[in-house]
Amino acid sequence: MADDDLEAIRAKRMAELQGQMGGPGGGSNQEQEQRQKQMEEMKHGILSQVLDQSARTRLNTIAVAKPDKAKMVESMLIQMAQSGQIQGKLNETQLKGLLERVSERTQKTTTVKFDRRRAALDSDSD
Numbered sequence: 001m002a003d004d005d006l007e008a009i010r011a012k013r014m015a016e017l018q019g020q021m022g023g024p025g026g027g028s029n030q031e032q033e034q035r036q037k038q039m040e041e042m043k044h045g046i047l048s049q050v051l052d053q054s055a056r057t058r059l060n061t062i063a064v065a066k067p068d069k070a071k072m073v074e075s076m077l078i079q080m081a082q083s084g085q086i087q088g089k090l091n092e093t094q095l096k097g098l099l100e101r102v103s104e105r106t107q108k109t110t111t112v113k114f115d116r117r118r119a120a121l122d123s124d125s126d
Contacts, residue, residue, distance in 0.1 A: 043078060050081045054092040062099070073102060 051059065063070035076098070080086045090098070 043074065046078050046081055047074060050077055050086050050090060051095065052089045052091050055090050055095040058092055058095055069102070069106075072106075073099065076102070
């Protein structure tokens, strides 16, 4: 009987600690989901204020193909809007220019190196 009581006390204490630390508990997960939902709504609100319909469509298309790049552009647009660098709504051509600048900065160069010595060793003339 004492072991059951001790186990119940431990479980109760663990739940309290997880609630305080923000760990996996009953209420904290709901709070995190709600906070995340609010952040998404705020992000979409800012983007709808900054981009016109055609630019928004292009950004959504990019998000389907390259989600990382789209998130980077979205965060850049939000930061620019909050700092006051964007006046009015951006159209599709202005968004293309911004995308080109982002692509130039993040462009990866691919190099192909041939090892011709190895090819000479694998010849069929034995």
